[in-house]
């Protein structure tokens with residue numbers, strides 16, 4: 001099928017779309033593509049995910065996702081399978097698999113390359129392949145293209161190749177996929193054009209086209225921007241703690257400046273984006289003899305924040321004459337971010353594991369997650385805080401903002417401490433309830 005015909009069927013919604021990888025990004029994307037009228041097949045190696053989708057259920061907690069999956073499957077426009085051979089019948093293939101870093105912080109592209117291999121083994125002439133996964137610089141031309149070309153098809157005439165990194169934020173994934181602007185990188189002009197037409201049918205935001213080499217870096221510098229700015233806010237938090245003033249008050253006032261826009265400090269940065277994407281840049285730069293010292297220092301500051309929380313907790317308990325090793329600590333929040341069920345790189349993990357290692361009696365709660373990292377997990381907040389010496393808020397779940405802390409105070413031990421790792425509470429209100437209050441940045 002030639003290029004013009006492919007443009008036509010994309011515009012007319014006659015193109016069949018395959019999404020490889022039905023995770024936190026892939027499934028919402030597949031469901032939205034189906035809602036636009038495309039026949040959409042999601043492929044995942046995880047049978048459980050495939051079964052859930054085909055049974056009109058969402059395997060993850062994302063607002064609105066179950067409803068749109070239900071509608072798509074019910075209408076016969078969305079289905080899931082573990083069979084990569086489904087790629088043969090498609091005109092557009094989106095690859096949205098995980099791209100983590102390994103223990104040495106080197107990019108781990110195993111899932112991406114195995115998904116690409118599956119595409120190469122099944123690709124038909126006239127297919128547009130788009131990589132939505134976040135990737136290190138150079139991946140499209142040096143790694144993805146050779147594997148796809150091993151199919152015997154020629155890029156630019158027989159198949160087309162682009163990347164378009166996903167920018168949506170968990171808890172608003174569906175909305176953001178449909179309204180955010182998109183960057184599209186084509187391996188050549190036709191590929192950029194085709195991918196541009198596809199995404200114009202998905203989002204009401206602008207679609208910006210450029211070379212793949214540029215677009216690969218765009219996604220990485222976006223997340224690095226956020227990591228560095230969070231690190232700056234965390235530096236300010238540590239400074240203000242030392243000065244005995246409230247960092248949030250200082251930051252809020254600084255943000256009144258027309259050209260200042262601070263991020264917020266916190267107990268740590270998690271998820272499958274910000275903690276690992278800067279390493280794609282750091283490691284690539286090292287290959288070229290460039291030391292990204294600011295980005296490295298920011299990563300270090302942010303990944304140390306959970307240990308800062310632990311130090312603060314230890315000192316707070318000590319001040320009350322309590323040894324942390326003989327204390328009971330309640331951890332509220334396991335997920336890396338409010339109102340999600342994702343635990344990847346969550347600060348709760350080092351916090352709970354380090355406390356456990358020191359012999360602390362740790363209880364934990366999360367409304368969306370049941371992974372305990374070794375602590376005693378309960379769905380009942382009252383069970384978790386009962387007889388605790390300290391309560392540490394790790395995740396800003398909405399549920400925690402609405403808690404009756406007066407009630408919880410009565411269940412806890414004498415000289416009860418609250419350490420607010422997300423600054424979701426009003427310090428004065430909490431102190432009035434009889435707590436000893438600590439927060440990140442004060």
Ligand SMILES: NC(=O)c1ccc[n+]([C@@H]2O[C@H](COP(=O)([O-])OP(=O)(O)OC[C@H]3O[C@@H](n4cnc5c(N)ncnc54)[C@H](O)[C@@H]3O)[C@@H](O)[C@H]2O)c1
Nearest residue numbers: 021022023024025044045097098099111114115133134166
């Ligand atoms: N999670 C986010 O908030 C977010 C936001 C923007 C961009 N991203 C990027 O999007 C990509 C996907 O992230 P995610 O959070 O959705 O990952 P995820 O781990 O939630 O989902 C990946 C899915 O791909 C499946 N998979 C792995 N190998 C496969 C293969 N060979 N064939 C078929 N399926 C396969 C896995 O089983 C899994 O279900 C990553 O590159 C990430 O950096 C993530």
